[in-house]
Amino acid sequence: MSPHMTGRTSRPVPHAARTTGPRRPRTVAWLVLLLTVVGLGAVFALGPSDATTTEATGASLPASSQSAEVAEIVKSFPAGAVAPAIVVFSNTDGSPLTAAQQELVSQRSASLGAFGLAPEAARPQVVEDKVATVAVLLPTAAGDDENTAAVDRIRQAASADLAAPLQAQVTxxxxxxxxVTKVFAGADSTLLIATASVVAVLLLITYRSPVLWLVPLIVVGAGDRTAGILVGALAPHVGVEVDASAAGILSVLVFGAGTDYALLLVSRYRDELHLTDDRFTAMARAWRGTAPAVLASGTTVVLSLLTLLAAELTGNRGLGFAGAVGILTAMLFGLVVLPAALVLPGRWLFWPLVPKVGDPVVADRRGLWSRIGQGVAKRPAQVAVAGTAVLLVLASGALGLRTGLAQEDSFRRTPEAVLGQRTLAAVQPAGAVDPLTLLSSTATGDQVADAARQVPGVSSVTPGGHTDRWARADVVLDSAPGTAASDRTIDQLRRRVAQVPDSGALVGGATAEAYDTSRANAHDTRLVVPLVLAIVLVVLIALLRALVAPLLLVATVILSYFAALGASWTVFRTFYDFPATDTNVPLLSFLFLVALGVDYNIFLIARTREDTVAGHDTRRAVLRALASTGGVITSAGILLAAVFAVLGVLPLITLTQIGIIVGIGVLLDTLLVRTVLVPALVLLTGRRFWWPGRPETAGGSKRAGVAE
Structure with missing residues (x-):
């Protein structure tokens, strides 16, 4: 029997064979590193500073949406496209405003109005003697930095020298x-530092070497910076915009996927060093054994992310493009740069656990994962049923899932805008903080306004000027922006005003934008989810040359996603008291979990097929694959889950939710699905797992050839 069939625990290569030809591989490795350094220098010198191509944060709507149409039309009004920054004066103890306090507000309104486009509009309004408001009109077309600076100036002027208990809040x-902009201020640096720190600690624990962990960390870090610059340079040429949130997630993806690829390669390289004294030969074998799985895994993630280019929301399209470029960069650095960086230093890189020739490889050791595999093999049916039952129980937690966060619930730490909204809502309709903009033809303006007043949930309709073509009105709702009640009112309002003949009525404004964004997310989910599943299935079919195996693997990934969603919803309600998930969280979590979660199945089953073709029957092959990949995949899964958990350092609930769902899902894929459920399914189906392929036949042919 060949050494390859027995795990390749052969004798060391003779010295003469070891010394005849390392010069060329060494030269190639040095050349790769030299070209990498030169390329990095050129990219850093000539490219943009980061991946961000737009100041706007959030998912921009397509031009065909009503909100986008309204935003464009209001630019033709004399005041342009404006929105009020509302200064709310009140006493912290809830007492009525005194005459002196009201006089102070009246005097201060003039200076506050100077910060806006229409100073005469900044007239104080006192409500129930408890709250006084001053509306400062700011341009909606201003960039995020300009808008933030204007709001900061208003806040400073409003709060200056106020005697307690009087307070000023700007909403x-x-x-x-x-x-929201302040949430992302410095987010790239915060996420990068946190992510790199998590990766460094986990690599140090995994390798137990004071040196080895630095190599993949430096390579992946260089890949992350390269990916950011490439995204920033290429995005404008392909017509996508990348905002700060997408740039932050890009770093998480590159570090997570890149470190996974590194763990896989280093593990295989260490095994090969047990079999040969020539480190260049060992790396070549490790690369040939690792590259197909990494390429299949990376291709799955890249194609899945590219499905977002078909999304309605420009934010989703930007994230899809940025993520795809990031994964491609991680694959390039993992399969080209990292092998060169690992092989040149020699075996001492693994000190103090230096691999010695002749020691058994992982697959032939009686370690933890070998024992787990033997335990699964004893009762595969019971294990499969138990594993499936656990996932179904966790998935049941998603039955009460609610989506759609109100505007005031989007932050983990309550900002001033939310505090001001709550103060105002105590004396005015909750929707007064952000009125809707109602447009109609000039001739039908009064009719449309009357129709709007008849809609349940509408508190008031106030005419707001007109042009030759359009009449404008401000609509205040009873409910707070972003709530289910607000969404229902917007839908009914649009239906009602559209019935006015020849009105061409449109409803927009920030609250309507949030509603349209929610609907666009629902559309993107219906479009992207089937595309992603189809892509994963096709890649698995091409990699495994089978039908049964891909279908079973996709089924486990889907079940794992719903289990993660259910478990996360329980966590959200129990520990975080989140009222709902944001509208884009299920889609992005599904995308990351399915695309990245299938990685571990690919690593396991690709190794199983490799050992099957090498001459082992399917049962023996899957147990060897579990023993050889168990440690590295578990390390990769824990690391990836920890990297996504880093999103929780930002005070925005959306990113926290994505991080928790993906983190729990990756842990389920790593510790349950790949560890016991998939091996049990392989053991139950046997050679039928590969139908219509027959890798065992190929393995039999190899055995026959060796016997002859």
């Missing part, structure tokens, strides 16, 4: 936008 659309 409204511009204020919310400024507070």
């Amino acid at each position: 409204g659309g511009p204020a919310f936008r400024a507070d």
